[in-house]
Amino acid sequence: MHTGSFARSYRVPETDINKPIARFEDLRGILRYVPQFRQRVFVIAIDGALLHQPGFSSLLQDVAVLQSLNIEVVLVFGARSQIRMLAGKRGVNLSSDDGMGRTDAETLEISVEAIMRQCNELMADLTALELPVAVSNALAVHPAGVIDGLDLEYTGRIERVDKDSLAVLLKADIIPVLPPLGYDGRGATLRLNSDAVAVEVALALNAAKIIFVSEAGLTNTDGSRLAQLSVAEAREMYKRKEARHDVNLLSKLRYGALACQEGVPRVHIVDGSQDEALLAELFSNEGVGTMIHADDYQQIRKALASDVPALVSMMQQSMEEAALVPRTRDQIQARIKDFFVLETDGNPIGCGAVHTYDEETRKVAELACLFVRRSHKNLGHGQRLVAYAEGLAKQRGCEVLVALSTQAFRFFEEKMGFQVTDPTSLPAVRREKYDRSGRNSKVLIKVLK
Numbered sequence: 001m002h003t004g005s006f007a008r009s010y011r012v013p014e015t016d017i018n019k020p021i022a023r024f025e026d027l028r029g030i031l032r033y034v035p036q037f038r039q040r041v042f043v044i045a046i047d048g049a050l051l052h053q054p055g056f057s058s059l060l061q062d063v064a065v066l067q068s069l070n071i072e073v074v075l076v077f078g079a080r081s082q083i084r085m086l087a088g089k090r091g092v093n094l095s096s097d098d099g100m101g102r103t104d105a106e107t108l109e110i111s112v113e114a115i116m117r118q119c120n121e122l123m124a125d126l127t128a129l130e131l132p133v134a135v136s137n138a139l140a141v142h143p144a145g146v147i148d149g150l151d152l153e154y155t156g157r158i159e160r161v162d163k164d165s166l167a168v169l170l171k172a173d174i175i176p177v178l179p180p181l182g183y184d185g186r187g188a189t190l191r192l193n194s195d196a197v198a199v200e201v202a203l204a205l206n207a208a209k210i211i212f213v214s215e216a217g218l219t220n221t222d223g224s225r226l227a228q229l230s231v232a233e234a235r236e237m238y239k240r241k242e243a244r245h246d247v248n249l250l251s252k253l254r255y256g257a258l259a260c261q262e263g264v265p266r267v268h269i270v271d272g273s274q275d276e277a278l279l280a281e282l283f284s285n286e287g288v289g290t291m292i293h294a295d296d297y298q299q300i301r302k303a304l305a306s307d308v309p310a311l312v313s314m315m316q317q318s319m320e321e322a323a324l325v326p327r328t329r330d331q332i333q334a335r336i337k338d339f340f341v342l343e344t345d346g347n348p349i350g351c352g353a354v355h356t357y358d359e360e361t362r363k364v365a366e367l368a369c370l371f372v373r374r375s376h377k378n379l380g381h382g383q384r385l386v387a388y389a390e391g392l393a394k395q396r397g398c399e400v401l402v403a404l405s406t407q408a409f410r411f412f413e414e415k416m417g418f419q420v421t422d423p424t425s426l427p428a429v430r431r432e433k434y435d436r437s438g439r440n441s442k443v444l445i446k447v448l449k
């Protein structure tokens, strides 16, 4: 049984002792994710170049935090930059530096030395954080062979992952560390690509995530962060090989898409030079890096009784902005069947409700409680929620959908094709309530086709 506790395995460095770790609401936000991550495997693949950057010890502390939350962490690391540095010092011409091209005998020698030194430093740093770690030889490898007529010599291909030996370590709260090297069973050492190692290990262990902690992050053409990609988009982007993404990032795109396609639900690529990038990516809805996802990770679904607290909190936020009519927990609970929520990775970030009114001559639906959390506005969620409400109203046999709004009437008119009408268009019972409320909301209507 995994028993790691925050106090036992995460030591706050003395220099940071007076620094608040997080605001309380941040802490609450983090704790929301913990049940879904507990005892799930996260494979963290760190670029070698980060090892000598000033923020590296914070990155390892973030790894310690994950471990203390009972997340089963496997560490993989790359060594390209160390191999290049050592080759430069020794005046050796590398046949390749990424574990994918040809590795000749001299390149292998330099690679083994650089990788083992780096592994040693990593073990020392992790031990300083009191993290139990073990270097693993769980990869069964063969020579990659001859590809397109080129003998890749000492470059390896991963044949199998001994998942049982890794599981034993994880069960004992020990972090397995996998260098980008493998042994072929005949006594030969072969050079591997660390991104490929991360993917194979994640697939073998049925990991929930791979997090590539990279030297830089993926960006849009305007330099802004690229927040998410589907597998198809990642593959397309890899093929386009745009100049702003170096070989290193292209490799993450390639292997990230492959991992998702083969069954790893989420792959994250974060810029490891950013402070707290790892935790911020994992424990915030918005993230700070790029997430590659296999499926549509956002969904709109009918609300459940367990959503009532989240719905109350969203209503509360909107009431404070005076956009929605105050509703109590009991009122929401009583009509929970009318509510729907939009969630991202299991966290509700928007909602709405469709109430129906049977009149003698027609059946009318009202869209109420439409709300999108401030952090997620202007991403098209409001329009998706209204479209969902329209579908629901049609399913229930309604001919028109009405909505009351004090502040978002233009949104309904301009984005969703509603028209401002007068209160007489409301169903009789609703009209009474409208008159009593004194809110003087605009009444909007849309004929459902």
Ligand SMILES: CC(C)(COP(=O)(O)OP(=O)(O)OC[C@H]1O[C@@H](n2cnc3c(N)ncnc32)[C@H](O)[C@@H]1OP(=O)(O)O)[C@@H](O)C(=O)NCCC(=O)NCCS
Pocket (backbone or CB within 6 Å): 318, 323, 324, 367, 368, 369, 370, 371, 372, 373, 376, 377, 378, 379, 380, 381, 382, 383, 384, 403, 404, 405, 406, 407, 408, 409, 410, 411, 415
């Ligand atoms: C109205 C609301 C649901 C829109 O959600 P959203 O996810 O931000 O909207 P989308 O991303 O789908 O659409 C964004 C577009 O709508 C526009 N828009 C958003 N709110 C608007 C408003 N109150 N008035 C006019 N336009 C608005 C944006 O400017 C943007 O336009 P653009 O694409 O031309 O730049 C959200 O702002 C909200 O929760 N408001 C508070 C609650 C509320 O008023 N609910 C309606 C009463 S039932």
